[in-house]
Amino acid sequence: MRILIVEDELHLAEALTHILRKNHYSVDAVHDGRSGLDYALSGIYDLILLDIMMPELDGTQVLQALRKQGVSTPVIFLTAKGEASDVVTGLDYGADDYIAKPFSSEVLMARIRAALRRKGEVVQDDTLRFGDISLNPTHLKLSSSGKEMKLNLKESELLELLIVRKQGVTSKEQIIEKLWGFDSEAEHNNVEVYISFLRKKLTFLGSAVRINTIRGVGYVLEGGA
Known part of the structure; x- marks a missing residue:
């Protein structure tokens, strides 16, 4: 946040x-x-x-x-x-x-x-949930299927943004503004790198949640049902 x-x-x-x-x-x-x-x-x-x-x-x-x-x-x-x-x-x-x-x-x-x-950004125990994943942004911990791993700050912020927006598509520009600031010099490849990191960690945890790319638009979480 x-x-x-x-x-x-x-x-x-x-x-x-x-x-x-x-x-x-x-x-x-x-x-x-x-x-x-x-x-x-x-x-x-x-x-x-x-x-x-x-x-x-x-x-x-x-x-x-x-x-x-x-x-x-x-x-x-x-x-x-x-x-x-x-x-x-x-x-x-x-x-x-x-x-x-x-x-x-x-x-x-x-x-x-x-x-x-x-x-309404977080529930009472400061944990955000989507599908089979739970994210604690305070402690930078992501868990799913009984397994848990530590995220770095930018990974946690990015996943938090995607969870809060739920099924809404989030553009690279929105991600840059939220994570790096509206006057940042961060570029689209910065976003792509952290999306890749998160995808690998979701796979490692065995989660059914996926970060789907909507070409030319942005990213959306799927598998929350």
Whole structure:
């Protein structure tokens, strides 16, 4: 899953990035509200951590603009003392939660998991299922038919995206934007390499699930019945 951090305190943004990547999330961080809005409008993020007091646009303005554009990505506000009225405004505009600074990494991760569960991206035990496979993106573990193996982060993110989209066809462009970011220099062959890795691992596990290529369109999971 990909998370956007919009935080003008550079040291905090760096610390948050480190914590999230350690927990196997893909992360982008920007440091002003205008950039945060531009990134968030790309639609590639599963969750946004949004500071309230920032240059260019403050957090409530960013959130209001997102909701007006129909972007429903879960948003967790990062707040300091004295910003209670801004929190209320933000919640009224459609924020999903808020965390008061300072906060522990444990609280942060719990709030993120709760927000993602409400969105419906994962089930209660953080495991995604399709057909005879189970993917735990937190621990990067794929299992099927009583066997289990470890995935690398990009493999896990790619399979997670395909599972979440179920029978929908996912294009290479959508995969690049989601896994590498919308301004990435990753190319189609990067996607093809990870698709190949996943196919081999599904075969090794003896799974009936297959990643089918729709020529000129993209990829779709089959065997989920």
